[in-house]
Amino acid sequence: MIPFNKPYLTGKEPHYIEQSVMSGKISGNGDFTKKCQHYFEDTYNIKKALLTTSCTDALEMCAMLIDCKGYEVIVPSYTFVSTALAFVRQGAKIVFADSKSDQPNIDPEQIEALITKNTKAIVVVHYAGVAVDMDKIMALAKTYNLFVIEDAAQAIDSYYKEKPLGSIGHLSAFSFHETKNIISGEGGLLGINDKQFIDRAEILWEKGTNRSSFFRGEINKYGWVDTGSSFLPSEVIAAFLWAQIENIKPIQAKRIKIWDNYYNQLNILEQKNKITLPKIPDFATNNAHMFYIICKTENQRSELIKFLKEKEVYAVFHYLSLHKSEYYKSLDYYKATDLPNSDKFTSQLLRLPFYFELEEQQQQLIIDLILEFFNE
Structure with missing residues (x-):
């Protein structure tokens, strides 16, 4: 049978995984994690990139960062459940928007009628890696003081008017699930384009601790300072992903x-x-x-x-x-x-x-x- 999908291996994955294991730094945030993150920052003009264990985790970090509890978040109905679930878990009320008539992407023309005084954010999904009209989305966000999250799960190496997808909204999320263009089995990445979120994102990423600041020598000890979770993937996942990024x-x-x-x-x-x-x-x-x-x-x-x-x-x-x-x-x-x-x-x-x-x-x-x- 010809399958719907078949994961592609470049051949370098086992070599890099062995390197990561032999380095003695397997738990994450090692050399391969940093290589992957710097690639997204340098290639796709993302201010700060943080590798995550899935795109769902990256979206959950987005929901935590915008403090959406009790607010409304506009989400396309035609999307994977994670796009909405991440915000539901943080206590937001989901307001669903329709697709365009000729394309599965969210219809920007229908969004303004859904905005209320309780709206906190607009989540766009670049379906099949094809850009939503981001000028219209960002104009709405500016007018109503809203955050924009790009669900760029399918959108690596795709552009809107020469701007990389994932670099336009305040926050973005990518997927490296085995069905995506480049893969790590499971895996994702949080893109941060608004500097106000960078410091807190690192804390959420490290289980609510300021551990990242400690390892950079900015503080002499680290502790529990915020909410968060274990969003940081192992170095083995990052090593696999780096072999894909190289190709x-x-x-x-x-x-x-x-x-x-x-x-x-x-x-x-x-x-x-x-x-x-x-x-x-x-x-x-x-x-x-x-x-x-x-x-x-x-x-x-x-x-x-x-x-x-x-x-x-x-x-x-x-x-x-x-x-x-x-x-x-x-x-x-x-x-x-x-x-x-x-x-x-x-x-x-x-x-x-x-x-x-x-x-x-x-x-x-x-x-x-x-x-x-x-x-x-």
């Missing part, structure tokens, strides 16, 4: 080639109005995180998934609208909300197999099967 250029080049091939060959179906292909706005770049098609109906998508599976090709749908989730409906502030675009992508979007080692003949088989399905 990001060839990884990205191959992924873009795969993406372009899907788009160019399936474009005939869009021209015949049988499917819709991804839209890349003029202000955004494409980091080839995934390739998806939008079917005409949920039933058509189900039939296509079944057809491909019978031919040993594994294609999958994606998010379920969070505003219709069982947990959200259980909250005391729940109210029924109509978000038709989010629901459309929930029922009609289909992700195709996409990974670095997808061979040309395998991809051609997938494309030919999709063309066959729609021609029949």
